[in-house]
Amino acid sequence: GEGLGNQFLATIREVDAVAHVVRCFEDSDITHVEGKIAPLADIETIETELMLADLDSLEKRVDNLAKKAKGNDKDAKEQLDLVNRALVLLRDGKPARLLERKPEEERAFDMLGLLTSKPVLYVCNVEEGSAKDGNNFSKQVFERAKQEGAVAVVISAKIESEIATLSREERKDFLDTLGLEEAGLDRLIRAGYQLLDLITYFTAGPKEARAWTIHRGTKAPGAAGVIHTDFEKGFIRAETIAYADYVSLGGEAGARDGGKLRLEGKEYVVADGDVMHFRFNN
Incomplete structure (x- = not known):
């Protein structure tokens, strides 16, 4: 049809x-x-x-x-x-x-x-x-x-x-x-x-969760740039939770309490399913 x-x-x-x-x-x-x-x-x-x-x-x-x-x-x-x-x-x-x-x-x-x-x-x-x-x-x-x-x-x-x-x-x-x-x-x-050779990472907040498509091997700043170029230019770090940990521990709060929230820098290669929150300079 x-x-x-x-x-x-x-x-x-x-x-x-x-x-x-x-x-x-x-x-x-x-x-x-x-x-x-x-x-x-x-x-x-x-x-x-x-x-x-x-x-x-x-x-x-x-x-x-x-x-x-x-x-x-x-x-x-x-x-x-x-x-x-x-x-x-x-x-x-x-x-x-x-x-x-x-x-x-x-x-x-x-x-x-x-x-x-x-x-x-x-x-x-x-x-x-x-x-x-x-x-x-x-x-x-x-x-x-x-x-x-x-x-x-x-x-x-x-x-x-x-x-x-x-x-x-x-x-x-x-x-x-x-x-x-x-x-x-x-x-x-x-x-x-x-x-x-594409993968997906996620951003999740109180109002909505979004999926973002990137090429496998993309580093954290490049992944941030998919959302907005300012995120890539001013990239500081990425708060990152593996997808399996995010699901099994009940979200960001549970992953943080369980020690599964990581701070990743500019050289971090994003993994498929990562849940990320970017810190950047305006």
Whole structure:
């Protein structure tokens, strides 16, 4: 349904990846555009369309970049080199993500905004009975993902559309009857975080708790900067509680009394699930 589709799109935008949602179920009541169920062929079709879009995008930039490069524009020269190398790959039927590049070229490459440069997440839409373990179609997709260094996840759009209409309590009961521990959209988000090596830390106060997304390996000042740049610039320290301690000890007060609240400095690497309170200079 439209609502489920919007949730998919919002999730993919959040993790900044390209998701290939492919049909991995048979149903005589639902026709397939090609007349058969072939998820790998569907993936090839989608990938080809994305590569053609990138080709068109880059070819339109070449002349302008070439003119600037002739005028000794250093940035234009670097971009033109990247564009020409990417065009070679794309014209050979290969996605831009396979382009070999130096670390110092990464920022310029990202600025090209190519669809086939993004990490890939394969979403296997399966029938209700295969929502837990997948089926033979989804296994084909998972094998392809493994070969490419991509990530795949199984989800049943039918189940998700039903879950969307239920309350939190009803949702848990419904999932239990299907033998599922969590909703497919939760698995989808987790797969996206795995693909992009993202983690979450929390801030909690008397009025609300918030979750913040950062890359794994981010130090405390950088994590604070996600909330506001002033927090990073004036960072002093971070009062930190591990998630397990926060839950088991009943929150900040219990963790403090139990000696589990730590003061971390600028070199502290934030752990997944940390509950943090930042001290900073204005």
